[in-house]
Amino acid sequence: MITLYAFGPQFSLPDPSPFVTKAEVLLKMSSLPYRTDLNGFNKAPKGKLPYIKDDGDLVADSSFIRRHLERKHGINFDRGLSAEQKAIAWAFEKMAEDNLYWAIVDSRWMVDANFDKGPRTFFNKIPAPVRPIIVAMIRRQVRKALHAHGMGRHTRAEIEELAKQDIDAIATYLGQKSFFMGAEPTGVDATMFAFAANALCPEFDTSLRTAAERHDNLRRYVGRMTARYYPDRAELAGCKAAA
């Protein structure tokens, strides 16, 4: 059985990491049996989650997890898509993962009110006397990562403008389709759902959320994906009424 190393459900989301959610939805789409393990972060081969263990194979990174499922288990996530559609799907995925992601990180880690409600709680199990030091150290590391990526060099208003453009692009391309590429879900839906659900996350007050909430089709899409892949989590991303 495949083991998915994850952080675990939090903030009304299947996982606070959109990459873990993407990997989990891909596993659900593949119908392969899997279990989740919430204690694997310290042994992560690339220092990040998600990764999976599949018999002897340890595979880190959501995109390589997808490749692994395709190669080892013969899953075709893009059934029915043309080469042009696959190219569009890949571009949207990477826009979400390499641009929108960093705006989400900024909104949760660098805005005090969101940090206190969100990432600060990741450290609750650390003994109280050393907790503030560890929290400050990790927050500093995240600030440096944002700076190294480049997103952290912009003003908050500029970051929000870029994120809004990503969200608007996703909602525009989705249009009135049931799923991102058409009437049936394909691989890119794992990513688009994960990021749209994170943007709509009701726990955080962010301009990302405001931007996403303006798109009724995006809310309905998250509701539809939730009903399909997380039927027992109807509260997900505040999309209960939108399914």
Ligand SMILES: N[C@@H](CCC(=O)N[C@@H](CS)C(=O)NCC(=O)O)C(=O)O
């Ligand atoms: N490219 C990776 C990105 C994974 C990633 O950024 N994971 C974050 C959580 S959202 C993580 O584990 N960060 C921990 C760290 O950087 O220390 C993927 O697609 O899986």
